[in-house]
Amino acid sequence: MLRIAAQRVVQGVIVLVLVSAITFLLVNLAPGGPSSLMRMDATPEQREALTRRLGLDQPVPVRYLQWFSGALRGDLGISLSSNEPVAFRIAQRLPNTLLLAGTALVVSILVGIPLGVVAALRRNSLPDFVVAIVSVMGVSVPAFWLGIILILAFSVSLRLLPSSGIAGTGNEGDLVDRLQHLVLPALVLSTTVLPYVVRFTRSALLDVLHQDYVRTATAKGLSHVRVVYGHALRNALVPVVSIVGTLVPRLVGGSVVTEAVFGWPGMGRLAVEAANGRDYPLIVGITVIVAAVVVSSSLVVDLAYSWLDPRIRLT
């Protein structure tokens, strides 16, 4: 297990390097430049001066190598749009996204697995149908639409919940205030992954319930509860674990829109700002950090996968 983990770490590093190179080269292909140059009211002299100061007059491979040698030393460069170190900007925002995505993940698992179990056990009856509608609604409604409707309902009409931000100004230490700000965005973000948890729990449990060893256990006289929870569910959790692995990138993607609608100061919004402003070092920095998160989460998931089902040998 340890040898495999070490191998995967090495592979992960290679992945990160590849990702950084591909992203760096590709985003520099995009037309336009950093926002400080791309303004209606910037003079040609200004553009020239800034191009030189930001090092943009050098060829792309040279700039990548400069970035790379810095990255090896742990320096991810300076953000073009704020002059602060890229690592600093990411460190400001990453915890907020982890909070939001983590909460959404936990909510979708805590709600989704029981819903999936209910749907599987009461298959094709009313509860199954209701669960299907509820969970699928979340992934059928465009997130930004859902977001603005919730804001209109809960913030404007009912005045129950705040409509944006992570905490009220001046209340940054207040836990209740922070929770209030977390509710709507976490809810919206969790709807984007809830259906997957429900659906796969349901189908995985159904698969397992029809396997011979389950029928054997039932025939042997084991109670229904022990069969389901003691044997079936553990095996059914295997594909669900793999689903959790796929949820992480989905949450990362979903956070872009959710954070934009709710003004959540996280990585998703940072990514949008960086892309719009062609903040090349920040873009590459975000990509590398997110890739690191995804690679490590997939490593954890794969290791858990092989632990749960001893028949699966990871190569």
Add this chain to the structure above:
Amino acid sequence: MTIPIAADPTMNPWHPNAFLESIFVNRVLFDSLTRPGKDLTPAPDLAVSWESASDGLSWTFKLKDNAKWSDGQAITADDVLFTFNDIVLKKELGATGAGNFAAVKSVEAISPTSVKFNLVRPFSALPSYLAYNAGILPKHAFQGQADPWAFTAFNKGMPISSGPFKVESYTSGQSVVLARNDAYFGGKPYLDKVVFKVVPDSNTQIAQALSGELSIMIMDNKAAVDRVKSAAQVRVEPRELVQYYWLSLNQTDPRFQDVRVRQAFDYAIDRQAIVTTIEKGYGKPANSAIVPAFKAYFDPSHDSQYAFNADKAKQLLSDAGWQAGPDGVLQKAGQPFQFTMDVGQRGVLQPTNELIQQNLKAVGIQADLNSMEWNAYIQKVVVSRDYTATVNWWVYPNDPDVFPYFHSSTAGKGFNIPGFKDPQLDDLLTRVQTETDLTKRKQAVTELQTFMADNLPYIFLWYPQEIDVINANLQGVPDINLRDNMHYVVEWWLKK
């Protein structure tokens, strides 16, 4: 008292990244030599009086003698010299707005409270330009900083400021909180705090204005104005702006060099309908670059020129040699009148272009739309000038000197986007720029407006108004646009 901004500000008015949202914060934090008066003419700020030399080649400003920085140090001529000689005029720094001061050669100190701007050519608009995002920076704070743009403790942290409020805390992605500067030399502000809250989504801004989380905001998107007007907890106030929307027809394209064609475009486009539909009536059609807000200069006699008239447009096009083709598109010498309009995705440009496209179609001109992300659009249209026609707008300082946008010398790489060249126009622009006698200047501006209306270097579209949504508790807010209003935050107060 909370104001929304779309993203994190940079707290240095000259920083290359300090545009859009930063403008609001910087105008509160940093006093400048002059500030926009409530009638838009330059009013005293750090400078109490000013006068131009008789040859017009220099301006002398007398400074306040009791002005202080937030750390207690005195604001002197040294700070003005540092700001201009070491920052603005240093071309390699690429400071924002440096182009506005291209006519300034150097700034020298006559005494600790008197500075002289030496010019390369007469520049009557200098006092107005000094009120336009031209805050003075503290020299002592920047001592030892090799790169003023990398001084993030100042630019993205706790700057030493001169305004009625100073930075108390800055939380990236969330807010900048300013606290009252009790020692402000311009009088004590009423408000305790000014909070700039980061709210990027415009619908969320409206929701927060209605729920009371925001005290004052600009309604960029006027679609919701009726709903907001009916809310008792806010008031909606229109404001005059120094802004006009235009359609630029690239003068390198021979089709657009005929003034009859340009006039036809103006008649064909129903500009009043655009104002009614897209600006919800907050604005009026424009026929020159001089805005109605310049009460002393604006000439209303051109107001009804080019009222929507598709038949007149067709007539002019026909006079210019365009005949109807088989598919309804006009033709000349076998070539159809077809071209692509580049559309930048910002503000109201998209729906404006869609309406214009349909207006042009009705007179036989086929304009295809190419919608582009803003950054890419600037690269293509402004930097490379690789375009045929495009709609955009200009915002400029509170002075009728519009030389940079129209002079033949600024075609190609400068702000003369259509590349229009005419010696008569050049002469008028130079007169407006250099004339110091007020009566003669007014005369020149009047002639300028007539020339612009008759010759259409740009197709002028409309002058927009700004809509401010203000919480009923916020009082003492002068009737000027929000950016200029930032200079008057010291007068605002909150009803309990």
Add this chain to the structure above:
Amino acid sequence: MSYPRADPFWARLLRNPVSVGSLSVLVLVHVLVFVGPLGWRVSPQQTSPLQALLPPGSGHPLGTDDLGRDELSRLLYGGQVTLLVGFAAMLTAIVLGLLVGATAGFYSGWPDTLLMRLTDTMTAPAFFLIVTAILVLGSSPLTLIAVIGGTSWMQVARVIYGETLRFKAQDFVLAAEALGARRAAILARHVLPQTIPSVVVSATLGVGFAVLAESAVSYLGLGIQAPTPSWGNMLQNAQQYVWTSPALAIFPGVVITLVVLAYNFLGDGLRDALDPRVGA
């Protein structure tokens, strides 16, 4: 052990009322969207500023939009664009996901490693790749199909990978190997068919996801560009009118939700109909 199926899958599908309902809805929507404009011959692009934001009435069954264009016509033409993009993007994602996931799961060794690491690689920069690709290639439907399909195959690949790993370890595969069958043949004939239910589920969720992705991309301003309507850009444009004319957002929002729901329910029904073990 598997039980013989009594009747073909389409008969079983049609016995499920939810599936029948979804199928009907989808057929109805597709017919309306693709055939409707032949009957309702109103231009989706003709603006009429004086008739902006009209409620449903004579001449405009669904009212007009913010520039006075007929909403029904825009909904129909917009549907054509959105559905075509959605379907094609899903197909792209499925094909890519199957190829990568099955190959990686079945052939252990360096192809496995390479392909799964590739899958991981693609996930992180997906947002920037989408933005860059659209900026460079323009916002045409083809670009969107490539971009949405090209960034959503990872989930399919991971699931197929997991399923392939699971089935690879099962006895019937070991038996086939012992009998001398070629690896590729085993993959194609024994393992892949076991994954069909997952593929079907992924495919139908994939269409729904692609339709939603189209609207998310439009929210960021990169989707199908106006004046060409698409459900995504209609929904995006309607955001600013949610205060005064919410109907503008309701029409595209409802059809998107309806279509995605129907695809999802149909997928569920198909999965149940294809599952050889149902009925026990």
